Amino acid sequence: MQKLNSEEELRLKRIAVKIRKNVLRMIKAGGAGHIGGALSCTDILTALYFKILRVDPQNPTWPERDRFVLSAGHKCLALYGTLAEKGFFDSAVLDTYGALCTKLGGHPDMHKLPGIESNTGALGHGLSISGGMAMGLKMDGLDSKVYVILGDGELAEGSNWEAAAAASHHKLDNLVAFVDRNKFQHGGRTVDFMSYEPLDRRWEAFGWAVRVIDGNNLQQIYGNVTETPFEKGKPSMIIADTIKAKGLPFMEDKASSHYWKVTDEEMQIAEQALQAIEEGIN
Ligand SMILES: Cc1ncc(C[n+]2csc(CCOP(=O)(O)OP(=O)(O)O)c2C)c(N)n1
Ligand SMILES: [Mg+2]
Incomplete structure (x- = not known):
């Protein structure tokens, strides 16, 4: 399995804190x-x-x-934060979140910002959209891949x-999906509300090649993604075990982190927590 060298790992850790x-x-x-998500x-x-x-x-619309x-x-806050960091748009846009006519909606809008490939937000549509993209790329003879992140609670959508x-029927081995298995949906634990466990066996039964990783570990993410497709002729599923609200210890692994209406005091604690992580990277 490919490994990030220590310099690359540090660079990515710093970027993750920035995001x-x-x-x-x-x-x-x-x-x-x-x-949280x-x-x-x-x-x-x-x-x-x-x-x-x-x-x-x-x-941003380069066909390949x-x-x-x-x-x-x-x-979407993670996507906006990533796209800004990558240079798709000016990071000053981030300060418009919540303002009237902002380009940063509560769900991503591909018509408002470069780098967003599809509108999403009504759960249960992204995998169909990604499958269509993957099929289209194959039909066009392009070797590009399609990556998609699903929520574990989102899997309750039958679509x-x-x-x-x-x-799997269409052998879309250029499709790589992640389930962000943070073990919560909006109101509580997925196992209590609507469990699709065991996820690995279910996806295998649907014809996917599956791996389970620590989804907050950059080495594991990189090492496994670079081995996709895991099997020729099969779509790849990465079940990523993660922690909801990862990085803010006082909020981690709690249903209440799903949607956060923040007080000034909490914001200060959160900022200090990220600062401590940044200073601990070496
Ligand atoms: C079709 C649809 N039904 C309901 C919602 C409301 N909703 C928003 S987030 C969420 C829970 C999602 O849980 P999960 O996919 O696990 O996301 P995460 O834990 O990462 O926040 C729900 C039900 C929605 N966005 N779309
Ligand atoms: Mg979840």
């Missing part, structure tokens, strides 16, 4: 937001955009680019399972 700081910056501007998938976005995806912020779809669109079956 988490961007998430806080938006919540500070807007006063509230879906923070944004922070659980931040490390995946970091590895994808800063080490894996073939994208060009100067030419890889595609990324954030199916669980409510995690995911139709899309899963279609992707």
